[in-house]
Amino acid sequence: MNQQGILVVISGFSGAGKGTLMRALMEKYDKYALSVSATTRQPRAGEVDGREYFFVSQEHFKSMVENEALIEYAQYVDNYYGTPKDYVEKQRSAGKDVILEIEIQGALKIKKKFPDTLLLFITPPNAKELKRRLVSRGTESPDVIEARLKRAAEEAVGIEAYDYIIINDNIDDCVEELHHLIQAQHSKTSNRLDFINEVRNELNQL
């Protein structure tokens, strides 16, 4: 079967370990493609254009919107973030499962546009662990940590819209769970309608 790739959105609390999980998943399996978002925000130290984000100007972003070159976009504070359509479509046609690591606002837009999208939400095993991870990074001020925890409480509001809640207690186990969840999508009845019709035709011809 030459099946089209699955579209997967991965969201989660900051501090849930999404970045580490994505890197581990990509390293272990070559059937995934990680979509890189376009953004108008400035690159931070260490960020590389085309790796973390495509860093574009406000004008460029505006033209992408006008040319329908984004499958969704959203604004956070003063910056825009969007998912380039071209990359997603090419990879899916090539049979790759495409992963978008985006926030709930974008996730809901994608789900509305593509109802077969798999929405996954990553969470640490509990809120204390979430706080511990944010604190132990050592890179954030108490104010930023406070703001992130407040934001986490807000993010938890939309969590019911996701298909699965994945508890990241152990990276290796979690990568395997993600992999199996995504691969299971290929067996969903809605993704096997062609196969079903084939079997039906064959049965009628026997």
Next chain:
Amino acid sequence: MNQQGILVVISGFSGAGKGTLMRALMEKYDKYALSVSATTRQPRAGEVDGREYFFVSQEHFKSMVENEALIEYAQYVDNYYGTPKDYVEKQRSAGKDVILEIEIQGALKIKKKFPDTLLLFITPPNAKELKRRLVSRGTESPDVIEARLKRAAEEAVGIEAYDYIIINDNIDDCVEELHHLIQAQHSKTSNRLDFINEVRNELNQL
């Protein structure tokens, strides 16, 4: 988390290899419980009461229906088949994922009563393989094979109601796929609402 077991219905074409798959799944993992149906039909050679079926009289079956001791029942030709409630509830409470190997008629009743039920449909890779397996058993007359293929064509009509279509090309791979599909259910958002509320409460108390 002390989560209740998942309810899983497994159906499929005769000749799809359900019986072999179920035995292999039970042997490999101890987290599953296979529900044994009650039936009014006569035992066939080699069948053991309480293993393949609970063989009961028409009167006994009728009293089970009246006492609401079955979670679903259906009639095929002159015989009744039903799923005893007691066993299913006890096993699920103990955290076991309970598998019902029943036909589409019963599957749809279960799904209506328990919307979280996972409906899985097993199929051989194609119709020719289905015919080959039925013929190579060597136990059935051409008429019976003909009747089964006709029935398969009919069964394929309801197939869209199932959540996943599992292609049984290789027993070991198929057992693993079943296992991962069933385990994934535990991470479904609807099965993690308690967890979500816990994290929310914790976040609000930090």
